[in-house]
Every structure is written in C-alpha cells, then in structure tokens.
Amino acid sequence: MSITVNVNGVEHQLDVDENTPLLWVLRDHLALNGTKFGCGRGLCGACTVQIDGTPTRSCLTTVAAVSGRHVSTIESLVDQQPDLIEAWVDENVSQCGYCQSGQLMSAAALLATNAAPTDEDIDFAMAGNICRCGTYGRIRKAIRRTAEARR
Amino acid sequence: MNSVHLSNLSRRNFLVSSGVLVVGSYAYTSGFNPVYANSTRTLSPSVYVAIGTNGVVTVTCHRSEMGQGIKTAVAQVVCDELEADWEKVVVAQAEGDAKYGDQNTDGSRSIKNFFMPLRNAGAAAREMLVQAAADSWGVDAAECEARDHAVHHAASSRRAAFGELAHAASELAVPDSPTLKSRETWNHIGKSRIHVDAKNVATGKAVYGADVTLPNMAIAVMVHAPVLGSSPLNVKIPESAKKNARFIGIETIDATPGPIGFNPVGSVAVIAADTFTGIKVAEELEIDWSDSPNQDFDSDSFQQDLREAVKSPGNVWHGVGDASTVLDGAEEKIEAVYETPFLSHAPMEPPSAIANVVGDTVEVLAPVQDPQTTRNTIVSAKNFALKNVKVTPTLLGGAFGRKSKPDFVLEAVELSRRLKRPIRVQWRRENDLQYDYFHAPSVQRYEATLGENGMPTAWRQRTAFPSIMSTVAAPNMVEPANWELDMGFTNTPYRCENQSIEAAGLKAGVRIGWLRSVCNIFHAFGANVFVDELAEQAGMDPIDYRLAMWDGMDVVQGALPSEPGHEFKIERLRNVLQKVRENSDWDRKIADGHALGVAVHHSFLSYVASVLEVDRSDSNYKVTNAHVVLDCGTYVNSDTCIAQMEGAVVFGLSAAQRAKLTFKDGTIQENNFDGYLIARMPDAPSISVELIDSDHLPAGVGEPGVPPVAPALSNAIYKAGGGRRRSLPLI
Ligand code: FES
Ligand code: FES
Numbered sequence: 001m002s003i004t005v006n007v008n009g010v011e012h013q014l015d016v017d018e019n020t021p022l023l024w025v026l027r028d029h030l031a032l033n034g035t036k037f038g039c040g041r042g043l044c045g046a047c048t049v050q051i052d053g054t055p056t057r058s059c060l061t062t063v064a065a066v067s068g069r070h071v072s073t074i075e076s077l078v079d080q081q082p083d084l085i086e087a088w089v090d091e092n093v094s095q096c097g098y099c100q101s102g103q104l105m106s107a108a109a110l111l112a113t114n115a116a117p118t119d120e121d122i123d124f125a126m127a128g129n130i131c132r133c134g135t136y137g138r139i140r141k142a143i144r145r146t147a148e149a150r151r
Numbered sequence: 152m153n154s155v156h157l158s159n160l161s162r163r164n165f166l167v168s169s170g171v172l173v174v175g176s177y178a179y180t181s182g183f184n185p186v187y188a189n190s191t192r193t194l195s196p197s198v199y200v201a202i203g204t205n206g207v208v209t210v211t212c213h214r215s216e217m218g219q220g221i222k223t224a225v226a227q228v229v230c231d232e233l234e235a236d237w238e239k240v241v242v243a244q245a246e247g248d249a250k251y252g253d254q255n256t257d258g259s260r261s262i263k264n265f266f267m268p269l270r271n272a273g274a275a276a277r278e279m280l281v282q283a284a285a286d287s288w289g290v291d292a293a294e295c296e297a298r299d300h301a302v303h304h305a306a307s308s309r310r311a312a313f314g315e316l317a318h319a320a321s322e323l324a325v326p327d328s329p330t331l332k333s334r335e336t337w338n339h340i341g342k343s344r345i346h347v348d349a350k351n352v353a354t355g356k357a358v359y360g361a362d363v364t365l366p367n368m369a370i371a372v373m374v375h376a377p378v379l380g381s382s383p384l385n386v387k388i389p390e391s392a393k394k395n396a397r398f399i400g401i402e403t404i405d406a407t408p409g410p411i412g413f414n415p416v417g418s419v420a421v422i423a424a425d426t427f428t429g430i431k432v433a434e435e436l437e438i439d440w441s442d443s444p445n446q447d448f449d450s451d452s453f454q455q456d457l458r459e460a461v462k463s464p465g466n467v468w469h470g471v472g473d474a475s476t477v478l479d480g481a482e483e484k485i486e487a488v489y490e491t492p493f494l495s496h497a498p499m500e501p502p503s504a505i506a507n508v509v510g511d512t513v514e515v516l517a518p519v520q521d522p523q524t525t526r527n528t529i530v531s532a533k534n535f536a537l538k539n540v541k542v543t544p545t546l547l548g549g550a551f552g553r554k555s556k557p558d559f560v561l562e563a564v565e566l567s568r569r570l571k572r573p574i575r576v577q578w579r580r581e582n583d584l585q586y587d588y589f590h591a592p593s594v595q596r597y598e599a600t601l602g603e604n605g606m607p608t609a610w611r612q613r614t615a616f617p618s619i620m621s622t623v624a625a626p627n628m629v630e631p632a633n634w635e636l637d638m639g640f641t642n643t644p645y646r647c648e649n650q651s652i653e654a655a656g657l658k659a660g661v662r663i664g665w666l667r668s669v670c671n672i673f674h675a676f677g678a679n680v681f682v683d684e685l686a687e688q689a690g691m692d693p694i695d696y697r698l699a700m701w702d703g704m705d706v707v708q709g710a711l712p713s714e715p716g717h718e719f720k721i722e723r724l725r726n727v728l729q730k731v732r733e734n735s736d737w738d739r740k741i742a743d744g745h746a747l748g749v750a751v752h753h754s755f756l757s758y759v760a761s762v763l764e765v766d767r768s769d770s771n772y773k774v775t776n777a778h779v780v781l782d783c784g785t786y787v788n789s790d791t792c793i794a795q796m797e798g799a800v801v802f803g804l805s806a807a808q809r810a811k812l813t814f815k816d817g818t819i820q821e822n823n824f825d826g827y828l829i830a831r832m833p834d835a836p837s838i839s840v841e842l843i844d845s846d847h848l849p850a851g852v853g854e855p856g857v858p859p860v861a862p863a864l865s866n867a868i869y870k871a872g873g874g875r876r877r878s879l880p881l882i
Contacts, residue, residue: 017427024427028370033362034355036548038499039580040430043824046499074355088353092345092790095798096218097352098359098499098548123833130824132499132549133218134801136835138794 003067007032008076018064022056023047025063026073034074034101038130045129048102049073055109057128074101081108083149087142095133103129107143116147199245200229200276206300206314208233208240213251214261215520216244216348217498217547217554218798219853220791221261223346225269227787228262231339232273232332235313236300242347247522247542255521257555257665259755259851262787266849274329276320283319284311334846343790348546359548360503360518365573368505369399369422371566372429372577374436375586376417378817379661380443382406383419387437397424398432402566406443411622411662413528415562416586417441422570426577433579443817448660450493450814454592456657460615461488461596465653466630468641468710472649477609481600484609485688489597489677490878491861493812494590495827496666500548501583506563507573512539513564518547520555528557529564551667551802556588556623581822588623588664589812591616595677599647605689606699609649612681614640614674617659630656631670633710638754639674639858642709644724645682645700660817667802668857671754673879679750679862680877683869693749693866694732701725707753716848717756724753727760727780727843734841735762735778744768745775748867750859755851757783758843761800761859763836767871771882774804774836774864779856781840784847796840796856803860805830808882 003014005022007030014029021040026032026049038046040059047058050072078085084107094100103126110117110125117125122140131139201209210226222242230240245251253264277297284302285292288309295304301312351357376382382405392398399422407414419438423429478484504517513535519525522542529540547554563576578586593616602608618635620628631654633641641652666672686696707719728751732738741747744767751760764776779796786792809828813820821827865876 020427024425027361028425028427031364032355033358036359036499037361037426037501037577039824041580041823041825044499044580078354085350085353089345089349092343092349092794094218094346094349094352095220095794096216096499096547096549097348097357100352101355104353126832128831130499130829130831132497132551132802132829134798134830134835135794136801136830136832137797137838139832140835 003063005063005066005071006069007071008073014063016063018062020063021059022049022061022063022066022071023058026058032073032075036098036101038099044099045102045106046099048105048129050105050109053109053112055106074105077104077108081111084108084111084142084146087146087149091138091142091145093135093138093142095135099129099131103131103139107139111143111146115150117143200233200272202276202280202313202317204314204317206239206312208235208313209243210240211243211245213245213254215254215256215522215544215547215550217256217520217550219795220346220788221256222348223344224262224787224791225265226347227339227342227344228266228269229273231337232270233277234297234299237339237344239300244544247526249523254523255555257520257552259853259855262849263756263851266785270331271329274331275326278326278329279320279323280313280316282323283316287311287319340787341785341789344788357546359500360505360516360545361500361575361577363505363516363545363575365505365507368573368575369424369570370426370429370577371420371422371563371574372426372433372579373562373582374419374421374433374438375582376406376440376443378440378443378446379416380406380445381440382417383438384441385439386419389432389435392432392435395428395432397428399423401436402569404562404565410625413556413558413561413623414532415558415565418562420562420566420576422566429577430579445660446817448814448817450592450812453657453659454490454492454594457592457594457615458488460655460657461594461613465613465615465655467651467653468636469650469652472609474609474611474649474651477600477649478598478611481609484598484600485685486596486598487681487684487877489595489673489680491593491673491676492879493592493814494666494806494810495584495587495812496551496553497583497827497829498547498549498551498553501580502554502559502578503576504560504563505573505575506560506567508564508567508571511535513541513567515542515560515564516545517542517560517563518545518550518554519557519560520547520550524555525557525560528561532561533564533568552665553587556664558586580824584812584822584827585819586662588662590666590672591619591659591663591670593673595673597677597681599685601685601689605691605696607647607685610645610647611651611653612640612643612677613653613655615655615657616670616673617663618656619663619665621656621658622663626658629658630654635670637709637711638670639678639752640670642707642719642753643678644704644707644719644721644753645678646704661814668754668854671752671854671858672806672861675750675752675754675858676862676865676879679752679859680865680875683866684875694728694737697728697751698725714756717850719753723758723782724751727751727758727782730780730841730843731760731762731778734780734839735764737762746867746871748863748865748870750862750866752855752858754855754858757781757850757852757855759796759855759859761863763860763863763867765864765867765871772868772871772873774834777836777838779838779840780843781852781856782843782845783852783855784845784850786842786849786852789842792842792852793840795852797838799854799856800838800860801830801835803857804834804864806879807861807864808834809880811880
C-alpha cells in the first residue's frame with residue numbers, strides 16, 4: 001500500500017507494507033544509510049531518529065505510525081545543529097563510529113529541550129544508546145561543550 | 152627493529168599515471184597467526200604513498216579501520232617523514248593483497264609491525280621529491296630541504312610544491328635506505344590528530360558493510376542452526392511469505408564437516424528484496440535441524456568441568472624449586488579460585504557482507520579485519536583462483552576480534568554463487584550472539600604460602616580453559632597454546648623460588664575465538680586479585696606488596712622468547728604502577744563512601760596500570776573514577792592512545808560488571824542486549840589517562856587497557872566492604 005512519509009523535510013510516497021519498521025524504510029527504500037541497525041529490538045539506540053523532535057528507535061516504529069509526522073535523521077543534523085557535529089569532531093568522539101548517528105540524534109534531542117543538561121540528565125537521556133567502543137566520556141564532553149558554547 | 156630496504160622494489164611498483172608518484176615499501180610481517188606471536192616472517196610490499204600533481208598525498212592504509220584509528224595513525228607516520236601538510240592528505244583503504252604484507256588487523260600490532268616500513272615509505276618519497284627539485288634547479292640535493300609540503304632551496308630562496316615535483320620525482324630511482332628524521336623533529340608522530348573519518352561519521356556518511364548496495368542485489372537474512380554442527384533438514388515456508396512479492400526464496404547451507412575454522416555453520420538463508428521482508432520471513436520459518444554432537448553442551452556443567460580440571464596437576468609450563476612439597480606440607484596456605492564466563496564481542500555492527508560472484512570471479516565488500524585471510528579462505532573453500540577474488544574492507548562498525556573470522560563472508564559468496572546475483576548477508580543481533588567465536592570461559596586456581604616478610608615462599612597456579620586452537624586449527628588441539636598462556640599466565644611477573652605454573656584445556660561445544668585482549672582478561676583477573684589477597688594476608692598495601700615482589704627483578708620470561716627490543720621489563724611495569732599511585736592519589740584518606748582498587752598488567756608488549764574508584768553507598772558499586780597509565784613505547788596518535796584506554800575501561804567494565812553468556816542444550820540463552828548486558832552511559836566513570844613518553848619501540852594500544860579493569864574493580868569492591876568477588880561478572 002502507498003504511504004506518505006516526511007523525512008528531513010522531503011515528502012516520500014512509498015509502496016511498502018505498513019508494518020515495515022521506519023529503520024528499514026530509511027535504509028532500504030530511501031537510501032538514508034546513516035541510521036544504523038544494531039539490535040532491532042529497541043535495546044541499543046543505533047537506529048535513533050527524531051519524530052517531531054522526539055528521539056525514537058526507528059527499529060520499533062512502523063512506517064504507518066510516522067505518516068503525517070516529521071522524521072529527521074542524522075543526514076539532516078548538520079543543518080539543524082552543526083555546532084553539535086563540530087563538537088563531536090573536535091572532541092574526537094567516535095571510534096568505530098557505528099553507534100554515533102544514534103548517539104548524536106539522542107544528544108541533539110536532549111539539547112533541544114535542555115539547554116544546560118547536568119551529568120544526570122545526560123546519563124538519563126543517553127542510557128538507551130550503547131557504544132561498545134566506550135566513547136561515553138567524550139559524548140558527555142561534546143554535549144557539555146555544545147551547551148556551554150550556546151550560552 | 153629490523154632495517155627495511157626499498158632496493159628490491161621492482162619498477163612496476165611505481166605506478167606513474169597522470170603524474171602521480173607512487174612509492175611502495177616493504178614490511179616484515181608474520182604469516183597466519185590467530186593472535187600474535189613470533190612466527191616466520193616474510194618480506195612483502197606494504198604501503199603506498201601517492202602524490203598527485205595537485206599536491207594531494209594519498210596514503211593507502213592496508214590495515215582495517217574498526218575504531219582504533221589506524222587510518223589516521225598510518226597517515227601520520229607517512230606524512231611526518233614526508234614533511235607533508237596534514238590538510239592535503241587523504242587515506243585510501245587497501246584491498247586484500249599479499250603485496251601489502253600482513254593485513255591481519257588484530258593483536259594490537261599495526262603500528263608495532265609497520266612503524267618502520269611506513270616511515271621508510273614516507274622518507275623515500277621525500278628524498279625523491281628533494282632530488283627532483285635539486286635536479287630542476289641544478290643544485291645539490293643536500294642543499295635542499297623538504298618542509299610544509301614543498302621543497303626549499305634556502306641559498307636561492309626557491310621553492311617547489313610537492314605537486315609540481317610529483318611527476319619528475321616519479322622518474323627517479325627509489326633510495327635504498329632513506330634517511331629517517333630524528334625523533335626531535337617529528338611533527339605528526341606523537342601528536343594528537345582527529346580521526347580522518349570523524350566528520351563522515353558525525354554526519355552519517357561513513358560507509359560500513361551494510362551501507363553498500365549493488366545493482367540487482369538481494370538481501371540474505373540468516374537463520375542459523377540452534378546448535379553448532381546441525382544442518383537444516385526440512386524448512387516450511389509460511390503461506391504469507393509465498394504471497395509476498397518481495398520474498399525471493401530460501402537457500403539451505405549445511406554445517407561444514409571437519410574442523411570448524413572459519414567455515415559457515417548450518418543455516419537457512421532467507422533471500423528477499425529488502426531486509427525487513429527477509430527478517431519477517433526468517434522469524435516465521437519452521438525448520439527441522441539435524442542432530443549434533445554439541446546438542447548437550449551446557450555452560451554450567453562445562454564450568455564445573457573447568458573447576459575440576461584445576462584440582463589436579465595440569466601440564467607444567469614452568470617449574471622451579473618444589474612448590475608441591477612446600478604447599479602440601481604447609482600448615483597455612485592461601486588458596487583461591489577465580490572464574491570467568493563465556494563472553495561475546497558484540498560489536499555494534501552485526502556481521503554483514505556483500506559478495507558478487509560473476510562467472511569464476513568474486514568481489515567482496517565487507518567489514519573484515521583480515522582481507523587477505525578472507526580472500527584465501529574464499530579461494531580454498533570455494534575453489535576460486537586467487538587472482539579472481541577481490542576483497543575490500545569497508546569501515547568496521549566495531550570488531551574486537553570477531554571480524555577476523557570470515558564465516559559470514561563465505562555465506563555471502565556461496566549464496567551469490569548459487570543465485571548468480573550480488574548478495575548482502577545481514578546478521579541480526581541474535582545471529583551475532585548465537586554464532587560468535589566466543590571468548591573462552593576459564594577457571595584459575597592459585598595457592599601460595601608466605602614467609603615471615605609476607606613474601607611468597609611457594610606458589611602454584613593452574614589455569615583451565617578451551618583453547619582457541621580447537622576451533623580455528625584442529626578439534627584435537629585441546630591444550631592451551633603457548634601464546635595463549637603467554638597472555639598473563641606463563642609470563643606472570645609474580646615469581647617465587649618454589650613455583651609451578653600449570654595449564655589444562657577442555658573442548659567446548661561452541662566456537663572459541665579471540666576477543667580484545669584474549670586470555671589476558673582472565674589471567675590478569677586471577678593474578679591481580681590473588682596478589683591483593685596475599686597483600687592483605689601480609690598486612691601490606693597492595694601496591695607496596697607488588698613492588699616488594701618485584702624487588703630485584705629485571706626481565707620476565709614467558710613460554711615464548713621475547714621479540715627483540717620487546718623484553719618484558721619489570722622497570723616499566725613498576726613505573727606505570729607508581730604513576731597510577733600518584734595520579735589516583737592512592738595514599739590519600741579516601742572520602743567516606745568511596746574505595747579504590749588497583750591492577751597492573753603487561754600485554755601486547757605494553758604496560759598498563761589502572762585504579763578504579765567505587766561508590767560504596769551504591770549497591771552495585773558504581774565506578775565513579777578510573778585512572779589509567781599506559782606505557783606503549785613510542786606512540787603515534789596521542790589522543791587515539793588515550794581514547795583506546797578510555798574505551799578499554801568501558802569494554803572491561805562490561806565484562807567485569809554484568810556480561811555473561813550461558814548455553815543449555817547447545818543453545819545460547821542470551822539473544823540480544825536485554826540478556827547480554829553491555830556498559831551504558833550511566834556505567835561510564837570519569838576516566839583520566841596518562842601516556843608515558845617513551846622512546847622504546849612501539850607496542851600495542853588497542854587491547855592492553857582491558858585486562859586490568861575487572862581485577863581493579865574486584866579489588867575496589869573488596870575495599871568497599873563488598874567481600875572478595877572471585878567470579879566474573881562481579882555485580
Ligand atoms: S536497532 Fe533500534 S534500538 Fe537497536
Ligand atoms: S563508536 Fe563504536 S560503538 Fe560507539
């Protein structure tokens with residue numbers, strides 16, 4: 001069936017099973033490969049996107065559920081929060097990098113609603129995003145650095 | 152370090168195309184070895200530096216990038232000798248080819264083995280550029296100098312950019328033994344550099360295995376046999392799938408008979424036009440599997456077998472004096488048993504591979520740690536001619552040892568061969584945990600008697616674990632190998648006049664492989680907790696106790712001879728321990744509610760000491776701070792070394808705190824991150840790292856930060872009143 005989704009400000013008409021997780025629509029149908037598959041069960045955060053600004057696990061969200069809403073992915077973050085990306089690069093956060101799209105989308109959502117997150121706020125907002133390489137300390141620093149620079 | 156020459160490089164290695172200078176270099180490399188050890192070394196060309204007429208320097212990285220920053224480090228080394236401008240350097244990924252020398256990116260040895268070849272390549276290119284400039288100016292090359300991506304002639308104030316010189320330089324002979332820069336003049340080596348892929352990663356543009364799509368490609372979602380050794384007998388495809396136009400079909404793969412090696416296991420592949428269709432059908436298949444000799448494998452009873460194994464003498468690897476007589480006749484001895492469970496690599500990117508078989512050729516794109524072994528395995532398993540097999544690594548979304556085993560690539564090759572179209576194999580997390588090459592579970596038993604000064608008078612240590620060799624080499628290679636034991640056991644720095652070091656091996660019913668820092672994980676755990684126990688018995692501070700044990704010691708000898716220039720020196724071990732004592736303010740009166748634990752370990756030729764601080768008021772003994780000191784000899788990217796230590800603390804904490812895998816009836820019980828518990832943001836302490844400035848030879852960085860973490864945590868928990876915890880996971 002045909003479903004309309006708005007991803008990064010662009011409307012797409014898709015002919016897919018309405019139960020298809022948004023993750024696979026992004027990756028397999030829209031070639032937006034920045035969003036990653038890590039667990040498929042909402043446990044790792046690698047697939048995090050924002051839906052109307054809320055960080056959401058795209059592996060558990062059906063495409064039907066986002067019809068009529070705004071999806072934004074890592075590919076659009078450079079337009080939304082370029083300073084956050086810069087902080088990520090300057091802190092040399094990423095190791096293998098596979099988790100980082102999800103980390104960034106969670107971090108961006110946190111900063112959009114909390115201009116001065118404490119360590120507890122960061123722990124809470126980022127607990128759903130696993131980084132097997134263990135870049136957590138640098139993620140914290142990059143989030144704080146961005147928040148401070150914005151003040 | 153052996154000297155390396157460029158003289159025997161053939162003319163053909165100088166690819167002069169559109170004015171590009173390409174320099175090849177030679178490296179000493181080792182043949183296949185699962186982890187690291189001294190083995191026969193052969194000469195082969197290893198790295199290429201190309202300089203375009205536009206001045207862009209392309210460094211080809213022949214090692215795989217999995218987060219350890221090797222692409223950046225390789226470029227730093229080459230650029231330093233070349234006197235290149237960092238902003239004008241791009242790094243290309245090499246495909247698997249013996250011409251590059253060893254490409255097996257594990258064992259923390261990329262920089263260790265290739266530091267000199269890379270420097271030579273950069274220096275040779277620099278000398279050729281200088282010569283080209285001198286020739287064009289009619290001056291002596293000795294009067295010219297390369298700096299800032301150009302050659303300068305001070306006397307005449309002339310300057311020519313590298314790009315302008317590239318073509319002329321490419322016509323020149325390669326210097327036999329180029330002059331290397333002196334350490335004081337290094338301008339990239341030892342400095343901090345942002346990873347070359349950092350921006351691509353942070354914008355979602357970095358390309359991993361599953362991000363590549365080829366025309367007409369189909370997806371294969373795998374359903375693997377619940378038990379190792381089983382093959383699919385009958386498969387029932389649901390009616391709904393048959394009606395789904397995006398479902399293409401299924402293919403069955405039988406378990407490979409004989410040694411396990413890197414061969415595919417029994418599976419049913421669901422072929423589909425997209426991943427979700429594949430996953431959906433995979434979840435609905437009804438499959439009958441054949442019986443397997445492994446179907447009774449049970450991790451609890453295997454652990455019990457390991458416990459039994461250390462109760463009686465094992466193979467004696469080191470024996471001095473008469474430990475048995477002293478220990479057996481002692482009125483009082485200290486005895487402790489330490490245990491660790493099965494662990495999984497669980498890189499964030501589950502295995503994925505693309506293969507495109509066309510006629511008798513195959514092209515592979517996949518996140519592999521060793522493209523050459525992958526290539527050779529395809530050649531031998533699938534009967535392709537070597538020249539017809541091309542394997543190019545993508546970025547690896549984490550690996551930690553998992554992706555040096557190309558079983559998942561062989562699946563893709565087989566399926567593409569059958570279906571005559573490009574195939575991308577996609578494992579789900581469940582496949583990844585089920586069919587890892589697991590980190591071996593283990594048991595260590597330590598016994599010692601102490602003299603009046605508190606120092607050991609007799610010491611017996613036994614280890615038991617399933618050897619990696621029983622999986623990757625031959626099923627009957629059950630005994631631990633010397634290189635496995637030289638990971639913190641036979642090369643223990645804790646010595647005594649009456650000492651027996653013994654080992655036993657047992658065969659497990661699942662695949663065993665190397666995981667970041669390998670056997671060091673359990674050997675560092677047993678040794679460091681036991682020494683803390685002895686210190687307590689002796690009424691001494693744990694750091695003082697270690698220092699006292701090392702009094703008068705110089706070099707530690709393991710089962711294998713040390714590599715030249717890489718002796719295990721007590722002085723360096725002592726140094727990192729003393730430094731971490733200062734950095735953690737070990738001797739301060741620790742604030743109420745906190746406690747410190749220490750561990751120190753030598754692995755991958757590097758020395759690491761770690762102190763962890765735990766919060767006593769937290770029932771889970773949350774780690775609030777970690778202090779790490781690393782001596783890895785000469786280092787290349789200082790920030791990468793620090794990042795690797797930070798990452799190692801978190802990786803080590805996963806194993807120390809909660810990670811554990813169990814098997815019943817040959818089948819794994821933990822299927823995803825709800826069962827296999829990995830450290831998350833709230834678990835991550837604040838970490839400080841000191842990197843020792845050293846002019847020793849470069850040594851390992853990726854792995855040696857891991858081993859001290861679990862014992863330091865156990866020791867801290869004990870100090871915090873949580874009792875002696877001798878079994879991982881600790882929480
Ligand atoms: S892939 Fe969605 S949370 Fe892991
Ligand atoms: S950077 Fe590798 S998983 Fe996070």
